[in-house]
Amino acid sequence: MSEADDFLMVAHAARDAAAELAPLPRAAKDAALRAVAGTLVSRVKEIIEANAEDVSAARENGTPETMIDRLRLDEKRIEVIAEAVRDVADLPDPVGQVVRGSTLPNGLELRQLRVPLGVVGIIYEGRPNVTVDAAALCLKSGNAVLLRGSSSAYRSNTVLVKIMQDALGGTEVPAGAVQLVPGTTRESVKHLMRARGLVDVLIPRGGASLIDSVVEESTVPVIETGVGNCHVYVDADADLDLALEILVNAKTQRPSVCNAAETFLVHEAVAAAFVPAALARLAREGVTVHGDERIASYGAVVPATEEDFGNEYLSLDIAAAVVDSLEDAVAHIRRYGSAHTDAIVTRSQGAARRFVALVDSAAVAVNASTRFTDGGEFGFGAEIGISTQKLHARGPMGLPELTSTKWVYTGEGHLRTSAGTVIAGG
Numbered sequence: 001m002s003e004a005d006d007f008l009m010v011a012h013a014a015r016d017a018a019a020e021l022a023p024l025p026r027a028a029k030d031a032a033l034r035a036v037a038g039t040l041v042s043r044v045k046e047i048i049e050a051n052a053e054d055v056s057a058a059r060e061n062g063t064p065e066t067m068i069d070r071l072r073l074d075e076k077r078i079e080v081i082a083e084a085v086r087d088v089a090d091l092p093d094p095v096g097q098v099v100r101g102s103t104l105p106n107g108l109e110l111r112q113l114r115v116p117l118g119v120v121g122i123i124y125e126g127r128p129n130v131t132v133d134a135a136a137l138c139l140k141s142g143n144a145v146l147l148r149g150s151s152s153a154y155r156s157n158t159v160l161v162k163i164m165q166d167a168l169g170g171t172e173v174p175a176g177a178v179q180l181v182p183g184t185t186r187e188s189v190k191h192l193m194r195a196r197g198l199v200d201v202l203i204p205r206g207g208a209s210l211i212d213s214v215v216e217e218s219t220v221p222v223i224e225t226g227v228g229n230c231h232v233y234v235d236a237d238a239d240l241d242l243a244l245e246i247l248v249n250a251k252t253q254r255p256s257v258c259n260a261a262e263t264f265l266v267h268e269a270v271a272a273a274f275v276p277a278a279l280a281r282l283a284r285e286g287v288t289v290h291g292d293e294r295i296a297s298y299g300a301v302v303p304a305t306e307e308d309f310g311n312e313y314l315s316l317d318i319a320a321a322v323v324d325s326l327e328d329a330v331a332h333i334r335r336y337g338s339a340h341t342d343a344i345v346t347r348s349q350g351a352a353r354r355f356v357a358l359v360d361s362a363a364v365a366v367n368a369s370t371r372f373t374d375g376g377e378f379g380f381g382a383e384i385g386i387s388t389q390k391l392h393a394r395g396p397m398g399l400p401e402l403t404s405t406k407w408v409y410t411g412e413g414h415l416r417t418s419a420g421t422v423i424a425g426g
Contacts, residue, residue, distance in 0.1 A: 006182040007191040011146060011198040014119045017176035018144035022116045024172055026093040029140055032173035033089040036139075037082040039167035040132065040160075044078050050159040051128065058126075058152050066256075071126045071153055081132050084382070088136040091381040094400040095142045106421035109410045114403040116142030118200035121181075121192050122384075123148045123214055125206040128156040134205075135164055135178045137384050141402035144177040146199060148192050151184035193218035203397075205385050208312060223393060225385030228258030228340035229312050230370040233329040233355070235346035236269040242367065243274065243345040244281055250343065250369040252285045256314045258386060259341050259373040263309060263319040265329045271298070271322045278320075287316045294322035309336040326351055330358045339388045341365060341373040362388050362395040 001009075021029075040047070051073040058068050094114045101111035120143045122134045131147055138145035149157045161180040168175040181192050193202065196219045204214040208227045215222050232250050234243045250261035266274050275298040282289055290308040291301035301320070302308075308319045309332070323329045326344075333342050343365035344355040352366045363373040373396060375383025380398030387393045393401035413424035 003183045003185070003188055004191055007188065007195075008198075010179040010182060011119070011192075011195055013176040014144040014146050014179045015198055017174040018116070018118050020174045021139070021144060021177050022095075022118075022142050024142070026095075028172040029093065029142070030089040032168055032171040033085050033136055033139060035167040035171050036132075036136065036164050037085040037089075039163055040078060040082045040085070043163050044075055046159050046163070047073060047078055047156065048075065050155040051153075053155045054128075054153050061152075063152065067126060067152075071128065071156075073128060073156060077129070081129050084133060085136045088140050088382055091140065091399060093140065094403050097400075099405055104409075106414065107411065107423075108414055108421075111408045112405050113408055114400065115406045117402060117404050119144045119146060119198065120402065121146045121148065121195070121199045121202040121220065123189060123192065123202065123204045123206070123210065124150070125210060126150040126152040128153045128160060130205060131157045131160045131180075132164070133382070134203075134384060135161075137382055137399065137402060139173060139177060141399045143402060144179070146179050146181055146192060148181035148189055154184050190217070193220060196220050203385055223385075223387050223391075223397070224389040225387050225397070226258045227312055227338045227388065228260070228370075228386075229262045229310060229336060229338040230259060230340050230373075231263045231265060231329075231333050231337060231342045232261045232370065233265045233323075233326075233333070233342070233344045234267060234270060234274055235326060235329075235344055235348065235351050235355075236267040237348040237351060238267075238270060238274075238345040239347055240270060240274050240277070244278055246343065246345055246367070246369050247278060248281055248285060250371055251282070251287055251318050252316065253369070253371050255316050257371075258312070258314075259370050260314070261318065261343070261370050262311060262313050263321070263332075263336070265321055265323050265332055266295075267326070267329070268294075268322050268324050275299070275320075275322070282318065285316070287318055289318055289320050291320040292322065295320045312338065326355060327358075330355065333359055333361075337361065340386065341370040343368065343370050362386065 097114045099112040120138050124130045135145050164178045165175040199220045202220045202222045204211045232247050279299040289301045290304040292304050339361045341363040342359050342361045356364050375396035375398050378396050383396045386396050415422050
């Protein structure tokens with residue numbers, strides 16, 4: 001069989017499984033997830049052996065140690081992954097929830113219900129924990145999942161999917177609801193991106209190049225996630241001590257994630273007081289500042305380029321600029337930002353309201369770090385990613401965002417006629 005034939009086989013299996021999974025009650029899905037968690041722990045040796053091969057190959061290929069650390073699994077990490085699956089089982093089931101409903105003037109009872117999307121494709125980079133996390137979230141929300149991780153984690157992902165399928169085999173959830181896209185070539189990714197009719201939605205998780213490629217080439221609907229050029233704007237009315245703590249936290253608490261700050265903007269009215277303190281503090285934290293000429297007038301920085309302001313560094317680097325007004329800060333964010341998360345630090349309620357109204361991002365923070373844009377921090381329990389688009393889902397995507405809706409209306413023999421509604425036999 002060709003790679004294309006192999007893909008069609010698993011895609012059709014996922015499609016069939018999705019139809020069986022969709023009507024299952026919460027208890028059946030939760031039991032299946034707990035079976036998955038238990039089986040992951042009991043077969044930890046298999047996972048670690050396969051992962052060791054991936055890690056060895058990555059090291060031979062010259063992969064940076066930071067990326068190898070993301071790839072590596074050990075007993076403790078697998079226990080954490082299993083516990084995350086149990087946490088998903090404990091979350092409320094969104095399927096069947098009534099989004100809205102009413103009784104129409106003609107007596108029809110109308111309800112909008114949450115239903116699964118169907119088959120969800122996930123394309124992601126070298127983090128095998130995503131294989132299990134994504135599968136758990138999709139199963140809980142009643143969806144089958146097609147997983148396409150990076151080739152660097154193919155051995156790990158193959159074993160993880162096999163273990164999950166084996167666990168599901170003893171439950172009401174069909175084992176075919178979790179599938180690994182076969183192959184490690186670029187063509188295998190294209191098969192998934194072009195499977196319109198078999199796959200209902202694609203969610204890419206990774207860097208800008210991965211997301212851009214999927215958005216531009218896919219014929220399957222795509223939910224954009226993840227890229228975060230996040231800003232912290234220090235307003236003229238900011239508490240400067242508070243602003244400094246927020247900035248440092250947003251940049252340094254975990255610089256390699258999408259909700260870390262990548263640019264800070266300072267109102268010219270407070271620049272002389274704030275910028276020198278910020279440069280000194282960031283330097284102590286090991287942060288390299290790429291500043292414009294006005295920032296540079298207050299201390300030593302790397303001269304900022306146009307590219308710097310549009311960059312998602314994911315490192316201990318940050319761009320910086322002085323702006324003349326709140327409106328100029330918003331204009332800068334609109335020009336260079338990625339519509340992920342942007343923050344204002346201010347004591348002015350008017351400035352805060354205006355910033356919130358003008359900044360067109362998935363999340364806007366007022367006097368708080370950008371690092372809070374996260375499904376767990378928002379109380380969703382877990383997330384599949386952070387959507388930066390505007391259709392269907394925006395911001396942290398929890399279980400409800402992995403559903404669609406259907407309309408159900410119930411009558412008593414209602415008939416629509418030119419004269420209006422009549423009741424058959426009435």
